[in-house]
Amino acid sequence: MENNINKAHMDKINMRKEITKYLKKWPWFILCIIICGAAGYTYLRYTTPQYLAKTQIILKDDSSKNSESVIFKDLGIMSTAGTKSIENDLGILRSRRLMNEVVRSLNLYIQYYIEGEFNDIELYENVPFSIHVMGFDENLLKQNGGGRFEVWRSSNKIYKIKNLQTGRIKEEEPGNTIDLGFAQIIIRPRENNRDYEGKTIVQFSEINKIAANYRNKINFTQADENSLLIGIELTDPVKEKARDILDQLIMEFNRSAIEDKNLIAGNTFDFINERLAIINEELDSVETGKKIFKQQNQLTDIHAESQMFIQNASDYNKKRQEIGTQLELSNAMLEYISSNSDGNLLPSNLGLSEGGVNDQIDEYNSLILDRNRLLAGSSEKNPMVIKLNSQIDQIKANVVQSLNRARSNLLISQEDIQRQASSIGSKIYSVPTKELQYRGIERQQSIKETLYLFLLQKREENSLAMAITEPKAKIVDRAYFSDYPISPNSRSVYMGTFILGLFIPFSLIYITGLLDNKIRKRVDIESMASNIPLVGEIPKMKQKLKLIKSNDRSVLAEAFRILTTNLQYLLITKKNKNSGITFLVTSTIKGEGKTFTSINLSITLANTSKKVLLIGGDLRNSKLQPFVINKSQKLGLCDYLADDTLTLDCLIQKSSLNAHLDILLSGNYPPNPYELLKTEKMGVLIEYMQKDYDYIVIDTAPSLLVADTFLLTKFADIVLYIVKAGFTDKELLEFPQRAKEQEKFSKIAFILNHVSKAHLGYGNNYGYGYGEAKERSWSKGYKSTVFDI
Structure with a gap:
């Protein structure tokens, strides 16, 4: 029971953490929603709206036993014209022949447009003139690649017809026959547009193509499998045209059924x-x-x-x-x-x-x-x-x-x-x-x-x-259309863009998290290396980091104070209470902040009036030279180990950072650093320094790259292993764990360096920077040294 409660509690915490991870990126969500919303508005603004026209008919069943059919059967004239099932009737309504007749009857192969700001706008009922086709040859139209003309009426009431493919212009008076090559037409002005002089684009198309287009757009619905009530729907940018097409389709269907019926009766009459x-x-x-x-x-x-x-x-x-x-x-x-x-x-x-x-x-x-x-x-x-x-x-x-x-x-x-x-x-x-x-x-x-x-x-x-001449299809509702477009649906578009605006940053954050192989927060370390404690988190500063000064109330100073406090708990089991405490600072690879951590840790310990010695244990890369008072003195640990004539008193220097802090430089670069650190003289040095200093901090080389560090771990009370947030790969945590299992590190603890404000502690939900002193331009005192980690 208790395990179930703990599991539910952990699931709740994990869920809260996941949600918080996305809430921290709320500006990206707002930005994406705004961009997607603008895209949706643009789409609605410049997309041609589609309108829906509907009609309903009842297909008469020839096999039905209604009173009318019984009377005709008694007379011996029971008609067998038409189809025997609802599927056959629907097949006729969908037929290419019937739609071709509709296109011819309504002259749908002639389309009229006016130029819009972005798209051409189709005209239907308010065309400024009428075109009467005297002859039309589809083959010639197909050979010409279509027919597109620009028609306008000049000030002298003469119609000008410009072929947009060839650029040729013809002029004809209203009522005269105009030869277009594939058709002969007559243009007459409409009564309500006699004075209209704007340009109209006239498009001639193949009848089969127009019919095929509308056949694909017409939708037939049936109330149920055995119902004779059929709904017919058509979407089109011109709602009046869609309505007329549906009415004409039913008219052509009834005419075809009557012709079939009269064909049988005519043959019988002749016989x-x-x-x-x-x-x-x-x-x-x-x-x-x-x-x-x-x-x-x-x-x-x-x-x-x-x-x-x-x-x-x-x-x-x-x-x-x-x-x-x-x-x-x-x-x-x-x-x-x-x-x-x-x-x-x-x-x-x-x-x-x-x-x-x-x-x-x-x-x-x-x-x-x-x-x-x-x-x-x-x-x-x-x-x-x-x-x-x-x-x-x-x-x-x-x-x-x-x-x-x-x-x-x-x-x-x-x-x-x-x-x-x-x-x-x-x-x-x-x-x-x-x-x-x-x-x-x-x-x-x-x-x-x-x-x-x-x-x-x-x-x-x-x-x-x-x-x-009884019609085959009885009209229940004549074709009608809605005044509001069904496409594009503004509500659906805005809802879709809103969801897309949420999905894009969500997916990017999620995918970035899946592909991210860097250590970024304490949870990453705790989940992957739970057997090694994490004793401190060093925050990431907005600018290059400053070294800690006395009476410093910055977040950086507080982080190192917390670090030193946590280290005290790990030192409770130290056997020799009278000797100084030795900290060995290392990392997996270079650039993770070993020297930065060593210096600030030493300053923090020295600020408590304790004697602290900072040793440059990385004999291959000396970085402590800028922090001693006598910068001309370059001798150090390497020289002491290699030359028996040198004494520690002449090598240890006062630091320029704190009066209680001394520094032993790494010295000149030796050809054999591993052999020098392996000598007994190194152990004697540490033992001697532990008697004179309260704390000894050894800044060492990266442990994955060279073996020097493992020679010094036996002198350390605690090995402080630096992990840099956003820099160290997660797979590199396997190295210190294996080292601990192989007892290369007797007592090891992690320090997470360069942690962002969002990831500091437990997501910075509990007072990040509490009591932090604000910097003022007139502040005096120690001028901090800038150090790049």
Whole structure:
């Protein structure tokens, strides 16, 4: 339980630290938000707005059983025009052919612009003149690479047309035909813009390209999968144009559906007229024969004795008439099918008693219409066309087979009726032959009259079907548009730029943190080298750092006071309390502030009235020469170790920094510094100095570069290992840790140097620079020496 609480507490602290890391960079966030906001404003200012136009329609289902469709089915004129599913209707609405018709009807291939400050502004309803196209050749337009003209009206009311590609200018009066090469046009001024003399750019484009552009922009929505309610949307910079395109699209769709319906009715009308002409001739022939027969045989009425037999035979005659009519229709249909090409529609609803044949004919006609629509925008090699051709051939074969089967059944029925009629005929055998012949003539006349009247009725019904032009799509809402643009959306743009303004600095800070391999704050050391204590943090100054002076209340002085205090806690376990304390100052590489730390640490200790000796232990690079009083004296440690005649009393010098601070310079550069430091004389020197001084501070060489430092660690009570913030790589912390594990450093502590104000302590949240004395231009006293770390 306690572990969970500690973990939650640590997570909270880590989260707070992460947030604080970004909050410290708040000026960057504000700057990026301002820049991104300005970019968003510029985008909104100069981007062409897009407007949305909408409309709604209901596609009528041909298979629906509403009252209107039932009435037409009873009349035998149930139309099979149009598609059988909502997907097919949507396919027609999306078709290239239909959109091409819309472009032609609205002259959308002619666009009008006026020059704007940054972009051309398209005109639609407020064009200052009208252009009537008398002839238009797309091929020539394509060869010319398009047609772009500048049109304006001069002071004498003459129109000037400048070809922007060639620079040629034509002048014509309003109403005259103008030859543009690919088109002949007539320009007339509009009533409300007769005096307008500004320049207008007229752009002629290919119809297919304009149609393809709007096809891609139109969006169709369906309430649900089975709904016939279709929403159509179109976005365009000119909202009035988008509205007109949607209205024209629905108009063209309805016109196409009506044309398909009238095409079937027209073919049926032609077929009925042909049959009526043939039946009329046959009926005239029968009536003429009847008249001649009656004249030759002087017949006026049927004998009474034949009435009874004829009455019995009348039922059979009626059946023979019905069968004869059906045979005539079947033969006529078979003859029509055999004499017409595969691409023609078949007459429907002629009254065939075989119901399956009528359904097959309806299906055949529907497939013919679907194939013709596909062929309007593709070729015979289209897989859908090939598939439809296969289905058409199969259904046609089924129709022929069904008609032949129906005709065979009718012939069988006719033979059966003949056999039954023979039994009646035997009873009227005594009836005179002339009477029988007369009845035969009347039967022929009745069959022809029945068929003739039937075809007349069908022709009227078909004419009625042609007269009724019911639209395929019922308009629920006419096209309308919003007065506010949908794109660009200012709210979305500003929200996006705001998020982008936050994301850019956030990502840069985050990526910089991931790629940063430098030690920057105490947490970096504590997390990577927790087995070595951190006893002090030396702040980074705004300018070059000054050395500490007496009664100094600066942040730098306070940092070294805290350092010396922390060192006291590490020295509690020191065995010999009477000898001086030895600090060895080193680092991993050069430039991390060893000498700077050694001098200021020595000054801080000396300010407590303790005797302090600062030894230049780096025999390869002497840096303490500027801080002694006698700068001409250059002998030091190296000379003492190499020359037995020299004594320490003549080598140790008073410093110019503090009266309690003495300095032993490193001396002249030796050829063998490692061998000198390895001698026993070095141990004797340290032991002797520990009796005379309270503190001994040894400024040594970088421990990673040379082995000199490891020879001196055995004399040190504490090894102060300098790490420079923003300079030392994190991976270099492995070196002092390995050295401690190998017992090369008996007692080691880190000092973090050059720490920025933001990273000092725990993020400078607890009174950075508390009690710091402000520098004044008239301050007197010790003139601090500037030292570059």
